[in-house]
Amino acid sequence: MAETAGNSEAKKTNSDIELDPALLAELSEVTNDPNQVIDTAIRQWLQRRAIKEAERSRPMMVNPVVPPRGEWND
16 A cells, blocks of 8 residues: 555555656566556656646736836836
């Protein structure tokens, strides 16, 4: 079982997914636990997606009005 940010135990479920055997072979060369790597990668992808969606939902900043020539405060 894995610990989450709140130090509570979370249930993990097994799911059958199909991966390209070449991808799995490359992943196995890098780590002894491909399941953990795939889990982390999916979590990071979902976080980035949520951040992008939040940025899209924010109202756009309006550019400040530029005063006419000769009225600059300098």
